[in-house]
Amino acid sequence: MLARPPTSLWRDALRRLARNRMAVGGGVIVLVLVITALFAPLLAPYDPIKQDYTAVLSGPSAAHPMGTDGLGRDVLSRLIFGARTSITVGVLTQVVILAIGLSIGATAGLAGGRTENLLMRFTDIMYAFPDLLLIILLRSIFGGSVTMIFVAIGLAGWVTVARLVRGQILSLRERDYVLAARSLGSSQFRILVRHLLPNALGPVIVALTFGIPGAIFAEAALSYIGIGISPPTPSWGSMIQDGYQAIFAFPYLVLWPGLAIALTMMSFTFLGDGLRDALDPRMRR
Amino acid sequence: MASYFIRRILWIIPLLLVVSLITFGLMHLVPGGPWDREKALAPAVVDNLNRKYNLDRPLWEQYGLFVWNASHGDLGISYSSQDKNVAEIIMRGFPITATLGLVALAFALIVGLGLGLVSALRQNSWLDYLSLFFATVGASTPNFVVAMVMIIVFSVGLHLLKTGGWGSPDQVIMPAIALGLTPAAFLARITRASVLETLSQDYIRTARAKGLSERLVLTRHIVKNALIPIVTVLGPMAAYLVTGSFIIENVFSIPGIGRIFVQGIGGRDYALIMGAVLFYALIVALANLAVDLIYGVLDPRIRYS
Numbered sequence: 001m002l003a004r005p006p007t008s009l010w011r012d013a014l015r016r017l018a019r020n021r022m023a024v025g026g027g028v029i030v031l032v033l034v035i036t037a038l039f040a041p042l043l044a045p046y047d048p049i050k051q052d053y054t055a056v057l058s059g060p061s062a063a064h065p066m067g068t069d070g071l072g073r074d075v076l077s078r079l080i081f082g083a084r085t086s087i088t089v090g091v092l093t094q095v096v097i098l099a100i101g102l103s104i105g106a107t108a109g110l111a112g113g114r115t116e117n118l119l120m121r122f123t124d125i126m127y128a129f130p131d132l133l134l135i136i137l138l139r140s141i142f143g144g145s146v147t148m149i150f151v152a153i154g155l156a157g158w159v160t161v162a163r164l165v166r167g168q169i170l171s172l173r174e175r176d177y178v179l180a181a182r183s184l185g186s187s188q189f190r191i192l193v194r195h196l197l198p199n200a201l202g203p204v205i206v207a208l209t210f211g212i213p214g215a216i217f218a219e220a221a222l223s224y225i226g227i228g229i230s231p232p233t234p235s236w237g238s239m240i241q242d243g244y245q246a247i248f249a250f251p252y253l254v255l256w257p258g259l260a261i262a263l264t265m266m267s268f269t270f271l272g273d274g275l276r277d278a279l280d281p282r283m284r285r
Numbered sequence: 286m287a288s289y290f291i292r293r294i295l296w297i298i299p300l301l302l303v304v305s306l307i308t309f310g311l312m313h314l315v316p317g318g319p320w321d322r323e324k325a326l327a328p329a330v331v332d333n334l335n336r337k338y339n340l341d342r343p344l345w346e347q348y349g350l351f352v353w354n355a356s357h358g359d360l361g362i363s364y365s366s367q368d369k370n371v372a373e374i375i376m377r378g379f380p381i382t383a384t385l386g387l388v389a390l391a392f393a394l395i396v397g398l399g400l401g402l403v404s405a406l407r408q409n410s411w412l413d414y415l416s417l418f419f420a421t422v423g424a425s426t427p428n429f430v431v432a433m434v435m436i437i438v439f440s441v442g443l444h445l446l447k448t449g450g451w452g453s454p455d456q457v458i459m460p461a462i463a464l465g466l467t468p469a470a471f472l473a474r475i476t477r478a479s480v481l482e483t484l485s486q487d488y489i490r491t492a493r494a495k496g497l498s499e500r501l502v503l504t505r506h507i508v509k510n511a512l513i514p515i516v517t518v519l520g521p522m523a524a525y526l527v528t529g530s531f532i533i534e535n536v537f538s539i540p541g542i543g544r545i546f547v548q549g550i551g552g553r554d555y556a557l558i559m560g561a562v563l564f565y566a567l568i569v570a571l572a573n574l575a576v577d578l579i580y581g582v583l584d585p586r587i588r589y590s
Contacts, residue, residue: 071411125303128573130565132528133546137308138552140315217427221532224429225547240433244536251437260432267426 008202013202015026016278023274029267034081035085044077049232057250066256069242078234079256085235086264089150093215094208096154097161102204104167106157106192109173116166123162135218139227144265153218161207168200209272213265220226220261236261293577297570300351304566305559309348312555338362342502360563361556362548371560375542379564382534382541383452384525389465393522397469398515399475402420406486416473423470426527432463432536449537460537464529464572468522483511509583516580523572527565 017023027122052072060067066075107121134156142148172178173196181191222228223237231238234235236257243253297514326334338361339350360371400416407413423431439459440448450456483489489589492502514559531543538544542561549557 056450123301127571128300128305128566128568129307130524130562132531133562133565136550137311137562141311171491213425220317220427221429223573224532225535227547227550238301240429244433245438247433248441251441253436254433258427262422262430264426268423269421271427 002206014277017274018252020274020277022139022270023278026267026270026274029257030271031264033087033264033267037084040080040084044074044080046074046077048073048077048234059250060252066251067163069239069253070246075253075256078239079260081234082257082260082265085146085229085233086219088220089153089265090144090216090268091213092150093218094211096151097158097211098204098208099122100154100158101161102165102197105162105171106197108162109166109169110188110192111269113133119162119165123159127158127179128253131210132221133216135222136225136227138150139222143230146229146233149219149222149274150215151214156218157211157214160211161204164207165200166205168203169196172199196202196228203276206272206276206279207270215270216261216264216268286354286480289581290578293574297574298566300570301345301563301566303349305355305563306348308559308562309344309351312558313344319458320357320484345405355563360560363415363554363557371556372389374545374557375564377561378540378542378545381532384531385457385460385464385533385539385541386509388461389468389526389530390523392461392465393468393472396465398476400469400473404477405480408481416477420470420477423466424474426467428463428467429536431466432459432533435459435463436536451537451539456506456537460539461547463502467529468525471518471522472515473516476511479511479514480507483507486510513580513584516576516583519579520573520576523576524569527569527572550576 017027050073052068052074054072055064055068057070058068064074068074068077069078088264104119104123106112108116108123109120135152138152138155141147142152144213168235178191178195181195184196219228219235220237221239223235226238226239226241229235239256239257243250243257247254319577332341339347342350351361359374360375362370363374372382383419400419405415436448439446446455446459489502489506493499497505530541531540531567533548534541534543535547545557546561546565548554549561
């Protein structure tokens with residue numbers, strides 16, 4: 001009889017993920033972006049906020065491979081530092097979302113009864129709030145530092161994760177192993193941490209991976225309207241806003257950051273798709 | 286069915302109340318006030334203005350006054366342009382934003398459903414791969430980037446369309462496409478998945494075995510059943526169209542509510558902000574209600590639960 005080597009959900013998922021070429025492609029690009037973000041000061045040829053009035057709005061050239069913007073700043077360097085902003089915002093918003101969503105979802109799922117009802121009604125109401133409006137309001141209160149932006153975006157986006165966590169906990173807490181653990185005397189908390197959360201994590205990870213491009217988009221949109229990260233910190237969205245004024249003569253000022261945003265969002269989406277397919281236990285092969 | 290409808294409508298009222306409460310609270314946390322100008326006004330003037338608009342009363346009283354007035358349809362006067370009242374401003378911007386939103390929705394539905402359907406019916410053909418590619422790219426490109434690219438290609442490059450503004454029918458094309466592209470891509474993916482799943486159901490096989498023509502199988506069985514998951518995403522999609530319209534209105538200089546709202550936040554125009562947020566929340570709530578009702582019509586299982 002053929003016996004399969006023992007494997008866990010994670011190892012299985014990793015193997016399936018590795019076979020999915022689009023997801024791997026997306027993952028590679030994400031990795032490149034993260035490295036760019038981390039090593040931005042080493043990679044960028046110029047200081048992104050240094051203005052050089054002798055080279056204003058110059059097209060791509062040997063000195064400036066992607067040209068310069070209206071204030072003489074090198075576009076390539078700004079793009080590289082913009083990656084830092086975007087990745088930071090993208091990832092850290094998910095941390096906020098995870099913290100809030102996990103707490104509320106787990107509490108609702110475990111507590112049941114009126115607590116759950118109350119929390120879920122609150123979640124529904126927050127869901128009805130148009131998210132960009134909430135982010136704009138929050139940003140106006142908190143100011144424009146990078147920290148505050150991702151708090152604002154996170155506060156507007158925890159609802160999906162909360163619902164997901166609650167749903168998962170609701171379906172998992174009736175499982176036999178939970179019953180076994182409880183009959184052996186495990187405390188509620190221990191059951192949560194040791195049994196429920198690790199098994200609920202799959203869809204949550206997928207949701208978070210899809211949430212990153214959403215957060216990057218929100219930050220770019222905010223910066224584009226003009227109420228995003230305060231200048232002169234480079235952000236792809238504010239680069240687009242600055243570049244828009246010169247769009248007739250110098251369209252590349254808008255195209256480079258636009259492409260960067262699109263590529264980033266697409267990579268995370270491919271990765272998320274791959275993760276979702278890989279972590280789906282129904283597709284065990 | 287009727288009681289479900291009534292219950293859902295009644296639920297909107299507490300929803301709006303909580304939304305207005307949260308917005309009111311947040312608004313008053315924003316630093317600065319409605320009378321901040323570059324050159325500061327004389328304190329006596331500021332005091333008089335505050336007294337006139339009840340801004341010197343305690344916050345809970347202001348909120349109560351607002352709710353009372355709002356329930357009578359009076360959303361107050363805009364602080365930045367004191368001769369116009371908020372309801373009027375919103376009503377002036379609404380038809381524009383609504384037109385944009387509806388055209389974008391129509392585009393998204395036609396392109397998305399169409400591509401998704403064709404894609405599923407001709408699975409793994411080049412058409413399928415092409416639409417999958419379009420779906421992925423469209424779903425991950427931010428709408429203002431699409432807008433910029435279109436402006437560069439059609440206005441700057443080909444001189445076919447104007448870069449913005451509103452008034453003639455051809456000015457709707459680019460904004461609507463920019464706004465509707467991401468929903469279209471999303472809809473294409475979901476339609477394809479849903480139709481594929483419906484196609485594998487037993488009742489389709491039965492229908493074909495009974496001898497029904499392919500066209501009848503399509504219209505009588507596939508469409509209605511595949512539509513269910515699609516309708517589910519229409520609610521969040523409506524919300525996306527609403528918030529996306531801010532940005533698009535900004536890019537194309539369209540005088541809709543979105544632009545008014547952003548200006549209002551900049552100028553701390555409390556009345557305008559409250560009015561706009563409530564209005565948007567109402568629209569989103571109504572859209573979700575409509576979606577739920579359609580869902581009930583399509584899926585009898587929901588009606589009797």
